[in-house]
Amino acid sequence: MREHAAWQPQAAAWRPGVAVVPGRPAPAVQRLLTERGSLTARLERLGPVRVHVLREAWQRPAPDEGVALELPVGRHAWLREVVLDCEGGPTIYARSIVPDRLLGPLARLPRLGERPLGRLLFSAADVQRGPLAVARLRGREPLVRWLRGHGLPSPAGGWARRSTLSVAGRRLLVTEVFFPEGVEGER
Template sequence: MSNGPGSDPRWRPLAAARPAMTPEWWRWVASRDSLTARLVAAGGHRAFRVRLLDQRLGRPRRDEALALGLPLGRLAWLREVALCLDERPWVMARSVVPLDGLHGQRLDRLGERSLGSWLFRQPDLARGPLEVAADPAFFPAASGPWARRSVFRHRRFAVLVQECFLDTMTDDLGLPSR
């Protein structure tokens, strides 16, 4: 994904980021299970909420299209959410789904439910390699120490999921800034 022509140099393989990452962040960034479940568990008594920011048909960025093997300029389903605890955003997430892979999936009906709540119920779900960025550009207004992304596949369905861990999460959990 990150080594192809035209890819975004900010994204690098997970293993390449390990030397720059504290053990606390490694446990969050390298986890391959449901981030939603991890956030709920870490939040304790805090109320978890998915805040839908944007959902529409649109053109993915170049690096997103390349990560999915999607021809440049092709439309995709784009979804942006904030994963919040007690209304404080801890993670910003952006998902990109090629239209030809939807096959009747009505993801536009997720509303304020997490995509992970659907994805991790699929018995044949396969998650591709994780990539990491220390300078996430997919949410220009978001500030956080790390972002990660990977492609999930379920039969012929594919989705690129990008997650930016925010400074509010760092502050609330007392994590090191890197």
């Protein structure tokens, strides 16, 4: 009799761009996944964007997030989790990890409240986005568990992207999960 393996979380399979990910996202999702500018500004062209803050706190990032930011193991960072609501439905879950060394240039971050982080970041003259990484979520990633923990729908089979952004020569990590029902009308 074969024993079933216990459920084990698996980090998302991040790939360098949409072209190398198995399966293809819908065209509207693909346009959002490859947006190099402010995603908030792109969504605001469709209508008002509301930010619902799920959590803001100092905590240790997930291991793959720490590696992406080259943080020492166990180092705490500022975590911000939000849902960007455009056209009345949850559109995007965003998780931002900001190392303490970056809070100088982004001192207003802990007081952003329901204002979009993208507005603050892309108002800086020296903001630069690193390479975009894309993942098709399988349902076993910690990212999916975090969403479920906030009472959000499971994005298993859906798409996510992440990239580092540099401000004043220092990096933060932004991960975004796209809810398919919220981006079908994106142009």
